[in-house]
Amino acid sequence: MDFTPPLQKGTLLKRYKRFLADVKLEDGSEITIHCPNTGSMKNCLFPGETVWFSTSDNPKRKYPHTWEISATPEQHLIGINTGRANALAEEAIKSGVITELSGYANIKREVKYGDENSRIDILLSDDTQPLCYVEVKSCTLLEQTVGYFPDSVTARGQKHLRELMHMVSLGHRAVLLFVVQHSGINLVQAAEHIDPQYALLLKQAVNSGVEVLAYQTEISATSSIITRSCKVIV
Known part of the structure; x- marks a missing residue:
């Protein structure tokens, strides 16, 4: 971008x-x-x-x-602009950088879904495989050497985790994608010390089959682009 x-x-x-x-x-x-x-x-x-x-x-x-x-x-x-995260994710999926999300013929943004009046950030579809619901989160909080999400209590983020678990229960694929927009972050984990309920729901989501990915963004004054994956601890 x-x-x-x-x-x-x-x-x-x-x-x-x-x-x-x-x-x-x-x-x-x-x-x-x-x-x-x-x-x-x-x-x-x-x-x-x-x-x-x-x-x-x-x-x-x-x-x-x-x-x-x-x-x-x-x-x-x-x-800083969290609104860039979805566009960065879409760009990286289309270019094949996010290898775990490659192979889908169609990509849509902001599609209504779920039981709690939600919109999924990215919906991937293909005739040969289940629908893939991708929720994108921007991670910018660095403490010591770890990147954390969220940076404040997020009822909306908790809702999104419940929706992703529901999609898995219906036989679809569900992915939580952290777009890391901080050049100092190389490891991401839930901020249990900030929002313990979110951290608990994230563990439940992973146990139910929700996939969690994190990708680092290379940022400069002229461009921003997702370049590589980074480790996630749940």
Whole structure:
């Protein structure tokens, strides 16, 4: 995924009201940009460090700039825009990078399914094999040397695990895919210390036949692309 037009950069001042962030530009001026991340962004907020943002030409947008990437004091890069995860996953499936999800003729996004009024991020289908339901999650929380999900209690994430288990019970294939958008993360596991119920449900999901994958994203100011798998501990 290339960033077109190219991203601009500035220095993070603060994030506030959940969806806003103030950034200082290289010429000393300050702007407010949209923060496309509904999570706590724990260990992702570093005032004084560099951020990169995209710009929309939609005249109806109150805040035309969108926060895309942050640098950490250790110079790791973090993909802040969680909305990019689904597109990155689709791109990697189509290109064959995610080998576990190759071989399907059709791919659809945001398809209604389940018993709890849900939409699956990616639905893979083929006449020769069962439907494959893929739930995509963006992982950005790094603690010590481990990447954790979620970064806050997530009732929505718990619901998605129940839906995936239900799909397995119906004879379909169900996959939870962590898209790792943090260059410092090489291992992913459930954040039991943050959301113990999610961690418990994840164990139940794996025991019921839900597959769990994690893939690392290579991030730069010009592009973002899924490149390789990384280990998951359940």
